[in-house]
Amino acid sequence: MSTVNTPMAEETAAPRANTLRSFNFSGRFWVSLVLVVFVIVLGLAGLVYPTGPGEKVGSLYDAPGGGLPLGTDNFGHDVLAVLMAGTRTSLIIGLVAGVVATTIGVTVGLLAGYVGGWFEELLMGVTNVVLAIPAIVVLILISMSLPNSTIWSLALVIGITSWPWTARAVRAQASSVATREHIDVARLSGARLPGILLKDVLPYILSYTVMAFVLQVSGAILAEAALSMLGLGPSGADSLGSQLHWSLAFQAVASGAWWAFLPPTIVLTLVSFGFLLLQASLDEVFNPRLRRGKRKQMKQAAARRAAEARQLLERNDEASDETGAADEASDETGAADEASDEAGPAPDHSERSRAGEPS
Amino acid sequence: MTAQDSPRHLGGTSRRRFLATTGALGSVAALAACGGATGGGSGGGGEELVGVGNNGKAGSGRSGDGADQLFIAGFQWSPPTNFNTFAGSPAWPASGNVAQYIYETLLRFHIVSGELLPGLAASHEVNGNESISLTLQDGITWHDGSELTVDDVLYTFELGKIDPGLGIASFWTEVDEMTAEGNTLNVAINAERKNVGAVLATLAQQYIVPKAVFEKAAEETGNKVASWETDEAMGTGPFTLELADQTQIILARHDDYWGKDFYGGLPAMSKIIHPIFKSNEDGNIKFQNGELDVMQQFVPQISKMWEAGKPVGTYLREEPYFVPSSMPMFLMNTTKPGLDDPAVRKALAYAVDYASIAETAMSGYSSQVLASLVIPDGAEDQWLDRDKAEADGWAFDAVKAAELLEEAGYEKGSDGFYAKDGEKLGPWKLITPQGWTDWNAALEIVAKNFQDIGVDATTNFPQEAQTTSAIQNGDFDMACWYVAGTNPAAPWQRFSDVMSNVDMAPLGETAYRNFSRWENGEINDLLETAAAAPDDESKKEAIAALDDLYRSEVPAFPLMYRPDEFFEFNASNWSNWPTEDNDYAPPMFRGAGNEWIFQLKKIGD
Numbered sequence: 001m002s003t004v005n006t007p008m009a010e011e012t013a014a015p016r017a018n019t020l021r022s023f024n025f026s027g028r029f030w031v032s033l034v035l036v037v038f039v040i041v042l043g044l045a046g047l048v049y050p051t052g053p054g055e056k057v058g059s060l061y062d063a064p065g066g067g068l069p070l071g072t073d074n075f076g077h078d079v080l081a082v083l084m085a086g087t088r089t090s091l092i093i094g095l096v097a098g099v100v101a102t103t104i105g106v107t108v109g110l111l112a113g114y115v116g117g118w119f120e121e122l123l124m125g126v127t128n129v130v131l132a133i134p135a136i137v138v139l140i141l142i143s144m145s146l147p148n149s150t151i152w153s154l155a156l157v158i159g160i161t162s163w164p165w166t167a168r169a170v171r172a173q174a175s176s177v178a179t180r181e182h183i184d185v186a187r188l189s190g191a192r193l194p195g196i197l198l199k200d201v202l203p204y205i206l207s208y209t210v211m212a213f214v215l216q217v218s219g220a221i222l223a224e225a226a227l228s229m230l231g232l233g234p235s236g237a238d239s240l241g242s243q244l245h246w247s248l249a250f251q252a253v254a255s256g257a258w259w260a261f262l263p264p265t266i267v268l269t270l271v272s273f274g275f276l277l278l279q280a281s282l283d284e285v286f287n288p289r290l291r292r293g294k295r296k297q298m299k300q301a302a303a304r305r306a307a308e309a310r311q312l313l314e315r316n317d318e319a320s321d322e323t324g325a326a327d328e329a330s331d332e333t334g335a336a337d338e339a340s341d342e343a344g345p346a347p348d349h350s351e352r353s354r355a356g357e358p359s
Numbered sequence: 360m361t362a363q364d365s366p367r368h369l370g371g372t373s374r375r376r377f378l379a380t381t382g383a384l385g386s387v388a389a390l391a392a393c394g395g396a397t398g399g400g401s402g403g404g405g406e407e408l409v410g411v412g413n414n415g416k417a418g419s420g421r422s423g424d425g426a427d428q429l430f431i432a433g434f435q436w437s438p439p440t441n442f443n444t445f446a447g448s449p450a451w452p453a454s455g456n457v458a459q460y461i462y463e464t465l466l467r468f469h470i471v472s473g474e475l476l477p478g479l480a481a482s483h484e485v486n487g488n489e490s491i492s493l494t495l496q497d498g499i500t501w502h503d504g505s506e507l508t509v510d511d512v513l514y515t516f517e518l519g520k521i522d523p524g525l526g527i528a529s530f531w532t533e534v535d536e537m538t539a540e541g542n543t544l545n546v547a548i549n550a551e552r553k554n555v556g557a558v559l560a561t562l563a564q565q566y567i568v569p570k571a572v573f574e575k576a577a578e579e580t581g582n583k584v585a586s587w588e589t590d591e592a593m594g595t596g597p598f599t600l601e602l603a604d605q606t607q608i609i610l611a612r613h614d615d616y617w618g619k620d621f622y623g624g625l626p627a628m629s630k631i632i633h634p635i636f637k638s639n640e641d642g643n644i645k646f647q648n649g650e651l652d653v654m655q656q657f658v659p660q661i662s663k664m665w666e667a668g669k670p671v672g673t674y675l676r677e678e679p680y681f682v683p684s685s686m687p688m689f690l691m692n693t694t695k696p697g698l699d700d701p702a703v704r705k706a707l708a709y710a711v712d713y714a715s716i717a718e719t720a721m722s723g724y725s726s727q728v729l730a731s732l733v734i735p736d737g738a739e740d741q742w743l744d745r746d747k748a749e750a751d752g753w754a755f756d757a758v759k760a761a762e763l764l765e766e767a768g769y770e771k772g773s774d775g776f777y778a779k780d781g782e783k784l785g786p787w788k789l790i791t792p793q794g795w796t797d798w799n800a801a802l803e804i805v806a807k808n809f810q811d812i813g814v815d816a817t818t819n820f821p822q823e824a825q826t827t828s829a830i831q832n833g834d835f836d837m838a839c840w841y842v843a844g845t846n847p848a849a850p851w852q853r854f855s856d857v858m859s860n861v862d863m864a865p866l867g868e869t870a871y872r873n874f875s876r877w878e879n880g881e882i883n884d885l886l887e888t889a890a891a892a893p894d895d896e897s898k899k900e901a902i903a904a905l906d907d908l909y910r911s912e913v914p915a916f917p918l919m920y921r922p923d924e925f926f927e928f929n930a931s932n933w934s935n936w937p938t939e940d941n942d943y944a945p946p947m948f949r950g951a952g953n954e955w956i957f958q959l960k961k962i963g964d
Contacts, residue, residue, distance in 0.1 A: 060719045076719045231793050235817040249796040250659050254640050
C-alpha cells in the first residue's frame with residue numbers, strides 16, 4: 001500500500017502558476033480512467049439496452065450470433081444484458097461496501113490515532129484481532145446465516161468485514177497529524193473533538209482516504225464475486241459473480257460455452273485492474289516523490305523548483321522557521337511509512353536536497 | 360456433490376411428444392435412423408452393431424488391459440470405507456438398490472414395463488392383497504461356494520426385527536409374517552394395511568445377505584448391525600469385490616456364478632472398474648473421451664457429445680433422452696397464511712413456466728409436465744387418466760394465474776404484490792440444497808415467474824442437511840424436494856408421500872411425508888382404498904379419485920420429470936447397449952438393468 005505524504009503545507013510553500021498542471025496526471029491515470037469509465041458505462045448501458053437480464057431470449061447456451069452478441073446463458077438469457085446488469089450490481093455493491101468500510105476504518109483510525117492512550121490500545125487491539133481473522137471466512141459465515149441476502153445486505157457485510165487495514169493505516173497518519181502545531185491552536189481556540197477530527201485532522205489525510213476508498217471498492221467487487229461464485233450471492237439479482245456461479249454449475253467450460261464465463265471474467269479483471277491502477281496513479285498525484293514522467297518534464301520540474309527555492313532564499317532570511325516546519329512534516333511521513341511498510345527517505349528531505357543541489 | 364447422487368427420482372414425458380419435437384435434431388435423427396453402426400475396428404469388417412451411440416457411431420475398441428474391462432462411474436464420490444450394506448452410507452456396490460453386481464435381490468423391477476422380473480426368486484405369485492409367494496432359483500451359491508438357502512432370505516428380513524434401526528424394519532409394518540416351505544417363501548401381508556405395492560417394492564430392493572456373515576456381525580456389535588464395519592462383501596452376484604482404495608473400486612468376474620444358465624452365459628468383461636472422481640466434470644470429460652463406458656452422472660447438454668461425433672448414446676434417441684421416472688415436487692407450506700388457500704396454490708401452479716425449466720434447468724431432459732401425481736410414461740402410464748389431467752389440470756398461463764388470484768379476492772397493492780385482508784402473498788423463500796444445480800436453476804425460474812405475476816418470492820439455497828431438516832420440520836415457505844420415484848409401489852407411494860394425513864407431525868417435529876402439512880378429511884380413506892385395491896380395475900379407479908382430489912387441492916405440484924438414474928453410455932469399447940430400438944433391458948443400473956451386463960459385446964471381437 002502506498003502512502004500519502006502530504007504536503008499541503010509544501011504545496012503552499014511552493015506555489016505554482018497552473019494548478020491543473022500541478023496535479024501532473026500521468027499516462028497511467030488516463031488509462032485507468034478509461035477502464036473505470038468503460039466499466040461504469042457498461043453498467044449504465046443496461047438501463048437502455050432493449051433486452052432485460054431476466055428475459056428468456058434463447059435456449060441453454062446458444063452460441064453468439066443472430067442479434068445476441070454474446071449468446072445466451074444457462075437460463076436462456078442474453079449474456080450481454082446479464083453482464084450489464086451484473087456490472088451494475090457489482091459496482092453498487094463495491095461503492096456501498098467501500099463507503100461503509102472506509103467510514104468505519106477512518107472513524108476508528110482517526111479516533112485511535114488522535115485520542116491515543118488506552119483508547120488507542122483498545123481500538124487497535126480490536127482492529128488487530130479482526131485483521132487476524134481471514135475476512136473471507138467471516139464473510140462466508142455471515143452470508144450463510146443471513147436469512148435473506150440482497151445486494152444491500154451483501155454490501156454491508158462486505159463493508160463491515162474489510163475495514164481493519166484502513167483503520168490501521170489511518171491511525172498511523174492521524175497520530176502523526178495529532179502532534180502538529182495547528183492542532184494545538186485549534187484546541188486552544190476551544191474546538192471540540194469532532195470538530196478537530198473533521199476540520200483539522202481529516203483534511204491532512206484526505207488524499208490517503210480517497211485512495212483507500214478506491215482500493216476498498218475494488219476489493220469489495222472481488223469479494224462479492226468470490227461469494228457469489230460460491231452460491232452465496234444476492235438472491236434475485238444478477239452479478240458478475242453469480243454469472244460465474246451458474247456457468248460453473250452448468251459446466252460451461254466443459255461444454256465449450258466460453259461466452260458464458262469469459263465476459264464476466266474479463267469485466268472483473270478490468271474493473272479490479274482499473275481501480276488498482278487508478279489508486280496507484282492517484283498516489284502519484286498526491287505524492288510528489290512518486291511522480292513519474294518524461295525525463296524532460298522531470299528536469300524542467302527540478303529546475304523550476306530550484307529557481308523557486310532560490311527566490312525564496314533570496315526573499316526570506318528567516319530560513320530557520322521553514323526548517324522547523326519541515327521537520328514537523330517529516331515526523332508524519334515517518335509514521336506513514338511505518339504504516340505502509342514502505343522504506344526510503346522521506347519525501348520532503350529529498351525535495352529539499354534536490355532543491356538545494358543546483359545552488 | 361451435486362444433485363445427481365442424492366436419492367432423487369423423477370418422472371416423465373410421453374414418447375409421442377418427443378417424436379413430435381425432433382425438428383432441431385433432425386439431421387442426427389436421420390443418421391441414427393438406420394439403427395446400427397459399423398464397427399470401426401477390424402473384426403467382422405462391416406458387421407452391423409446395435410446399441411451404439413445416438414449418432415450411429417461406435418468406437419474401435421480399446422487395446423491393452425482396458426480392452427476387457429468395463430469402466431463405470433457416478434455412484435461413488437468418496438473413498439470407500441465400509442461395505443456393510445446396512446450401514447449409513449455403504450460403498451458402491453454394497454449400497455442399497457444399486458447395480459446387482461455383488462448382492463442380488465429376490466425380484467427385479469423393470470422401470471419401462473413396470474414388470475417384476477425374476478432375480479434370486481425364479482417366480483412370484485401375488486394372492487389378492489393377502490399374501491405373496493416366491494420360489495427361489497435352483498443352485499444359487501454364495502461367492503465362497505456355499506449354497507444360498509431360504510434361511511438366508513428369512514434372516515435378511517429378520518434383521519429388521521433384530522435391529523429396529525435398520526431401514527428393512529419398515530418391512531414389518533406392512534408384513535405380518537414370512538415363512539418358508541421347501542424352496543418357497545410365503546409373505547403374509549398386514550391384514551389391516553393390505554399394501555401389496557409397498558411389500559413388492561421392498562422385495563425388489565432388498566439385497567439378500569449371507570446369514571452366516573451377518574449373524575456374526577450382529578453378535579459382534581450387540582445387534583447394532585448398522586455400526587458393523589467391513590471391507591469385504593460376499594454376495595451371490597456375478598462379480599466379487601477385488602480391490603477398493605482411494606481412487607477406485609474394482610470388481611472381478613465370478614466364474615462360478617450360479618446364474619450362468621439363467622442369463623445364458625457370463626458377462627463378457629473380466630473386470631468392472633469404478634474410478635472415484637472429485638467432481639462431475641472429471642468424469643464427464645473421461646466419459647466423452649471413451650475412458651468411461653457407462654455412467655449415471657448429470658451431463659448438461661449430452662447431445663453435444665454425439666453431435667461432436669463421439670459414440671455416446673442414451674436410451675431414447677430424442678429429447679428427453681432419459682425415461683422419466685421421478686418427479687421433483689414444488690412443496691408449499693400450507694400452514695402459512697396465503698398458502699393455506701387452495702386457490703392461491705392453484706394460481707401458483709399456473710404461474711410456473713414449465714417449458715423453460717425443462718429446456719434450460721434440465722438441459723431438455725424433462726418432458727411436458729402434466730397436472731397429475733402419476734408419471735405419464737413408462738411403468739406408471741397405465742394408471743393415468745390423461746384426458747382428465749389435461750382437462751382439469753394446469754399449464755403455464757400467467758394471465759390465468761393472476762385471474763385466479765383476483766377471483767379469490769386478492770388485490771394488487773402499491774408494491775405490485777397481491778394481498779387480501781392486509782395479508783400479502785409473500786415474501787416467501789424458495790429453498791433447495793445448494794449445489795443441486797438443476798433444482799437451483801429451476802427455483803430461480805419459479806421465483807421469477809412468481810414475481811412476474813405479483814407474488815413476492817426469492818430463492819435461498821442452504822446446505823443439504825439444513826434443507827432436509829427445514830422441510831421435515833415444516834420450517835419453510837416453499838421448497839423443491841423429492842418424493843417416491845417409479846417403483847412397484849408407485850404411484851400409490853407418491854400420493855402417500857405428498858398427501859397422506861397418517862401420523863401427521865405437528866410443526867417443529869419431524870415429518871416423513873406430506874411436508875406441505877396439508878390437512879384433509881378424506882385422503883386417508885382414499886389412500887387405504889387404493890392400497891388395498893384387489894384388482895387393476897379398482898386400483899385405477901382409486902388412483903383416479905386420489906388424482907382428482909390432488910388437482911382440486913394442489914398441496915404440491917411437479918416442476919419437471921427426471922430419470923430414476925441417468926443412463927449414459929459410450930460405445931467406444933462395448934456395443935449392444937439397451938436403447939429404445941434394442942430394448943432387451945431397461946435403461947437402469949439397478950433392478951432389471953442387471954440384464955445388460957451379460958449382453959454387452961466387445962467391439963472388435
